[in-house]
Amino acid sequence: xxxxxxxxxxxxxxxxxxxxxxxxxxxxxxxxxxxxxxxxxxxxxxxxxxxxxxxxxxxxxxxxxxxxxxxxxxxxxxxxxxxxxxxxxxxxxxxxxxxxxxxxxxxxxxxxxxxxxxxxxxxxxxxxxxxxxxxxxxxxxxxxxxxxxxxxxxxxxxxxxxxxxxxxxxxxxxxxxxxxxxxxxxxxxxxxxxxxxxxxxxxxxxxxxxxxxxxxxxxxxxxxxxxxxxxxxxxxxxxxxxxxxxxxxxxxxxxxxxxxxxxxxxxxxxxxxxxxxxxxxxxxxxxxxx
Amino acid sequence: xxxxxxxxxxxxxxxxxxxxxxxxxxxxxxxxxxxxxxxxxxxxxxxxxxxxxxxxxxxxxxxxxxxxxxxxxxxxxxxxxxxxxxxxxxxxxxxxxxxxxxxxxxxxxxxxxxxxxxxxxxxxxxxxxxxxxxxxxxxxxxxxxxxxxxxxxxxxxxxxxxxxxxxxxxx
Numbered sequence: 077x078x079x080x081x082x083x084x085x086x087x088x089x090x091x092x093x094x095x096x097x098x099x100x101x102x103x104x105x106x107x108x109x110x111x112x113x114x115x116x117x118x119x120x121x122x123x124x125x126x127x128x129x130x131x132x133x134x135x136x137x138x139x140x141x142x143x144x145x146x147x148x149x150x151x152x153x154x155x156x157x158x159x160x161x162x163x164x165x166x167x168x169x170x171x172x173x174x175x176x177x178x179x180x181x182x183x184x185x186x187x188x189x190x191x192x193x194x195x196x197x198x199x200x201x202x203x204x205x206x207x208x209x210x211x212x213x214x215x216x217x218x219x220x221x222x223x224x225x226x227x228x229x230x231x232x233x234x235x236x237x238x239x240x241x242x243x244x245x246x247x248x249x250x251x252x253x254x255x256x257x258x259x260x261x262x263x264x265x266x267x268x269x270x271x272x273x274x275x276x277x278x279x280x281x282x283x284x285x286x287x288x289x290x291x292x293x294x295x296x297x298x299x300x301x302x303x304x305x306x307x308x309x310x311x312x313x314x315x316x317x318x319x320x321x322x323x324x325x326x327x328x329x330x331x332x333x334x335x336x337x338x339x340x341x342x343x344x345x346x347x348x349x350x351x352x353x354x355x356x357x358x359x360x361x362x363x364x365x366x
Numbered sequence: 367x368x369x370x371x372x373x374x375x376x377x378x379x380x381x382x383x384x385x386x387x388x389x390x391x392x393x394x395x396x397x398x399x400x401x402x403x404x405x406x407x408x409x410x411x412x413x414x415x416x417x418x419x420x421x422x423x424x425x426x427x428x429x430x431x432x433x434x435x436x437x438x439x440x441x442x443x444x445x446x447x448x449x450x451x452x453x454x455x456x457x458x459x460x461x462x463x464x465x466x467x468x469x470x471x472x473x474x475x476x477x478x479x480x481x482x483x484x485x486x487x488x489x490x491x492x493x494x495x496x497x498x499x500x501x502x503x504x505x506x507x508x509x510x511x512x513x514x515x516x517x518x519x520x521x522x523x524x525x526x527x528x529x530x531x532x533x534x535x536x537x
Contacts, residue, residue, distance in 0.1 A: 080516070084516055087519040093504075118530045121530075122526055126483070129397045132410065133411065136415065144388075
C-alpha cells in the first residue's frame, strides 16, 4: 500500500469515520508497524482534544433576526412595487389601446374628404389671356311694369328661341343694325307678344333716339291695338328726348287712347315735363272729354 | 424537516424558515470563521451574518437537488477567501511595523492545541476546521474546494499530524 493511501486511511481513523473494511486493512498494517499504530492513536486523541468550540454571542442572534425582519419588509415592498408597476403599466397600455381604437374607428366611420385634384398644365401664351365669355342667349324673363294703378299687369311674356336673333341684333353696338331689327320685327304680319316685348324694351332702354323713333313709327299702323298702345304708354315716362316724347304723345292722342289718360295726366303734373308737351296733353285730354 | 426542504421554502419566499437553518448552522459557521481568522470572534459573528444575508439574497440560485450544507459552506468559503485576500493586503502593509514574536506560555493543553491550529498553513487548517467544527465530511469539503477527496484527506492527515507533534511534544 502506498504511503498516500495509508495517510488517507489515518485521516479517516483519526476522526472516527473509517469504514469497517478500511479499519481491517489498517489494523493489518498496524500489526506490522507499531509506530504507525501509536501515531494513529495520538492523532485520534488530538482530534478529540479539538472539541472546544466557541459559542456565538446573543448579539449575533439579535443582528440576524433584525436582518431577517428587514428582508421580510423588503420582500413585501417588492411585491407591492411589482403590483404598483403592473397597475401603472396596465393604465398606460389601456390608454394607448383606446387611442388606437378611436383612431381606427374614426378612420373607417368618417365620410371621406372631398379630394380636389388640380392638374396643372403649362401653356404657351402669346397674348395676354383675356377671357371673353361667349354670351349664350338665355331665356329672358321679362315682366311688364305697370304704368299706373289703372293698368293691370299682364301675363309674363317669354321671348323664345325664335326671337333670339332679333334680340341679339337689338343689342348690337351698331345703331343701323338695331334699326334694321326693329324694321324686321314690325314688318311681320302678326306681331307676337314676344315681338312686342322686344320693341317695348327698345323703346324704353335703347340709348339712341332714332331707334326709339323707329319703334314708334313702326307701331303707328297698329295703334288701334290695345297691346300696342300699352307698349307706347310704357315708354312715356322713360323718355329723356323731347322729340321722342312728343312723337309718343302725338300718336296716342291721335289714336284717342283712353288707356293713356292716366299716364298722360301724370306726365302733365310732372314739373319737368316740357311745356309744349304739357299744352299738347291738355288739349288732347279736353278733346277726349268733349 | 431536512435542510434542503427548508431551503426550498426560503427560496419560494418563506423567509421565516431561514431562522431554523440559522439555528442549525450558526455555531458551526461561527467556529469556522473564528478559527479561520485567528480566533477573532468579531470576524466570526460578522462572517455568520454575511453567510445568512447572502443565503437569503441569492436564494434563487439554490438548486433543488443540491446539498444544502455544501452550498452554505461554499458561501462561507467565498466570504472567507474574499476577506482573506483583503486581509493579506492589509498584512503586507503592516509587515513593516511587525515586531519579533514573543513566546507565549499557555495555561493548558487545550489552549496550546488551538494556538497550534492557528499556526497551521491555511489549506490544512481549513480542512480541519471544516471537518471538526463544521461537521463536514471529507467528500463535502472536496466538493466545496473543487478537488478530489484524496487531496482533502491528505491535507487532514498532515494537519492532525502537525498538531500531534506540537501537542505531544509539549506534554
